[in-house]
Amino acid sequence: MSVDLSLRALLGDSSLPQNEARILLAFVLEKHYQLPRSALLSRDDMTLHPAALDEWLDLESRRIAGEPIAYLVGIKGFHAIELQVAPGVLIPRPETELLVDIALEEIERLHGNAHILDLGTGSGSIALALAHAAPQALLIATDQSTEALAIAKLNAQKLKLADRVQFRQGDWYEALDTHEQFDVILSNPPYIRSLDPHLSQGDLRFEPSSALTDFGNGLSCLEIIISGVDPYLKAGGFIAVEHGFDQSSAVVQFMKNVGFKDIQVHLDLAGHKRSVSGRK
Numbered sequence: 064m065s066v067d068l069s070l071r072a073l074l075g076d077s078s079l080p081q082n083e084a085r086i087l088l089a090f091v092l093e094k095h096y097q098l099p100r101s102a103l104l105s106r107d108d109m110t111l112h113p114a115a116l117d118e119w120l121d122l123e124s125r126r127i128a129g130e131p132i133a134y135l136v137g138i139k140g141f142h143a144i145e146l147q148v149a150p151g152v153l154i155p156r157p158e159t160e161l162l163v164d165i166a167l168e169e170i171e172r173l174h175g176n177a178h179i180l181d182l183g184t185g186s187g188s189i190a191l192a193l194a195h196a197a198p199q200a201l202l203i204a205t206d207q208s209t210e211a212l213a214i215a216k217l218n219a220q221k222l223k224l225a226d227r228v229q230f231r232q233g234d235w236y237e238a239l240d241t242h243e244q245f246d247v248i249l250s251n252p253p254y255i256r257s258l259d260p261h262l263s264q265g266d267l268r269f270e271p272s273s274a275l276t277d278f279g280n281g282l283s284c285l286e287i288i289i290s291g292v293d294p295y296l297k298a299g300g301f302i303a304v305e306h307g308f309d310q311s312s313a314v315v316q317f318m319k320n321v322g323f324k325d326i327q328v329h330l331d332l333a334g335h336k337r338s339v340s341g342r343k
């Protein structure tokens with residue numbers, strides 16, 4: 064009796080949720096046959112050649128073991144761009160698009176001509192989404208991780224944004240020259256407290272811990288960034304940071320401590336407090 068190895072059978076027999084199985088099988092079809100995702104339906108009786116079949120089986124078992132889909136396919140959509148991602152860099156989250164939208168409002172207020180800093184850029188997500196959406200903006204993006212910066216630079220080149228986004232390595236503001244000042248400073252720093260059980264669950268198990276946690280109470284990076292921001296912001300400059308769902312009041316207090324005005328709490332689409340902004 065011959066085994067049915069058609070696309071239809073591979074999907075039907077997979078123990079993965081169907082949407083995940085479809086993403087991974089579409090990835091294999093694109094990579095090995097340059098076929099679009101629609102081939103999952105239009106050519107569902109097709110069988111894979113051995114190398115493609117092996118890749119499907121490998122991806123399927125790694126996903127069953129918990130590896131994030133974005134790492135398996137190497138791509139994640141964020142705001143209006145697509146980013147390459149790999150273990151060693153945080154997978155950009157939809158919540159962080161809120162920070163991009165908050166920044167875009169400020170950039171519009173500045174008629175597009177803004178000098179922007181993204182602290183802890185990871186894959187380059189925030190800086191590159193802004194560079195894409197605001198063609199006159201100039202950006203500096205920092206990270207302390209060599210691996211993250213290598214991926215961020217690759218993303219900048221692929222998106223043809225490398226002429227407007229500079230990358231620097233270092234511990235928060237130490238990556239900058241002392242005289243540098245910005246109109247807008249943004250950060251989505253590590254803010255999960257070290258004992259949070261989520262760190263050992265789901266996708267987070269596969270992401271770099273230095274991108275997720277401050278190895279303390281969750282607030283230390285936010286405090287360092289806000290308490291140290293003054294010399295790097297122009298007069299009237301704007302800062303916005305992402306934080307955890309229960310950290311809003313602490314972050315508001317950090318902004319008050321540096322004497323910032325117009326402090327605003329921003330809600331994500333689910334109605335959770337996820338970002339705070341303030342003005343020098």
Ligand SMILES: C[S@@+](CC[C@H](N)C(=O)[O-])C[C@H]1O[C@@H](n2cnc3c(N)ncnc32)[C@H](O)[C@@H]1O
Pocket residue numbers: 153154155156159182183184185186187188189205206207208211233234235251252253254273274275
């Ligand atoms: C939560 S991730 C955010 C990545 C990206 N901005 C995003 O939103 O997808 C935090 C980033 O901060 C970086 N980071 C952690 N500690 C840092 C430090 N002391 N100085 C600079 N970057 C740091 C991590 O390497 C990581 O890339």
